[in-house]
Amino acid sequence: MTWRPRLVALDIDGTLTHVGSNDISPAVQAVITRVAEHGSKVVLATGRSLIGVTPIAAQVPASFALCSNGAVWWDPAANEIPKRTTFEPGPTIEALRALLPGSVFAVERTGVGNLMLGQFLPGDLWGETIGSTFDEMAATPTPRLVMRWLDHTPAELAFAVKDLELPGIEWSVDHTEPWLTAVPPDVTKGSALDELCAELGISPRDALAIGDGSNDVEMLTWAGLGVAMGQAPATVQAAADEVAPTVLEDGAAQVLDRFFPD
Template identity: 85%
Template sequence: MALDIDGTLTAVGSNDISPAVKAAITRVTEHGTKVVLCTGRSLIGTTPIAAQVPASFAVCSNGAVWWDPVSAEVVKRTTFEPGPTIEALRALLPDSVFAVEQTGVGNLSLGEFLPGDLWGVTTSATFDEIAAIRTPRLVMRWLDRTPPELSFAVKDLELPGIEWSVDHTEAWLTAVPPNTTKGTALDELSRELGIDPRDALAIGDGSNDVEMLEWAGLGVAMGQAPATVRAVADEVAPTVLEDGAAQVLTRFFPA
């Protein structure tokens, strides 16, 4: 069972999981089902969630960082050079700010993000300093803009050598290494575990969840998900404010 975090288990940006959702996830694991947290969050943003639910595994940074909650070890980390992507986005989107993930620590930032945007320790850096490192995850916020404005601005944008997605709740873009998505990570992980994707259930609400929902035997979009996400899902759950994930899980694992 693959579960997105923001907009699925919690309100966006929150670490608060409702009692109903916690209880439902616990019932799932008590039946022997493996629960994988599958999120665009960095590892340091994922650990507070993993501490609250009995997850077997965590796929962070849209698939670029794999973490074992039992051993507390990063078991896989895929990186890319962020410099060319930053240059392309800076030219197209003035007033944008950038941050690259330092796994387990925080971020190096180019420009100032809004309070609460980034997990962990944030350290200001120059473009040359950021471009000189490899990272599993680059994020960009277009300040004082809306998600529709960002989506329209990048609709014809080509960013070779990476995978990228735009958030539907903030003017926020996430870039990760090429051929890295939640779907590709789950496909590889399921093969290692000997689990057929047809036996998997996935729940999510964002554009970065599309490949995950298509991969799973049953892909469920949250009720507040954009139409493009709901369109690829097999079914649509109630919203996160209605504990939609708990309602779906309870169908298969009743109290």
């Protein structure tokens, strides 16, 4: 009997959409709909905040969304947040400001927007954005801190932080923008999926995960079948069981079509 995943975990940016876009192609939408019609769970697993996930969830039949790299759980059908894990962002902001002059920061206000220290680029942040002071941000427990290093490249950021130790958090660096995301300790997409699947009675062996970023590595290695997108960095591809075509080629749809044919 051909294996078919009982749960499909999907990254958003670079997997379902072009980075920063809310547009999912018709081919990808169609096959995700078939996943749900076959009774398998569709889980959006993303670094995006909740407010950035809502326009995506409106286009696909997601059973659940693990936002902010797993720090915020959202049930779209009930529009409820059953779990939200936070950390104190002050020490991380201090460490990064000292290392990366010109960096700007934002802390998530779940379902609302962000407090911002410095000026981000247009379109960087979802929801209502309010300028803040360091003291105000340090006093705001948050599930997600993001940083952009202005006037630098992703490669420059990756090199600058390669030996950096940031205790008390989990953090990842984007490969398309000079962008760092920090979430509470021991929170990753993989750990959140493991906990969710335990609640649903689904084995990791029966899960398929697709992603393209460094924050996807834990879920790709956790899943019974982990698939990296074709444009993913070499380190992400190496962590996966197989590599799909790129997001420009609707690679996620091509993978899912094998298990959920039209």
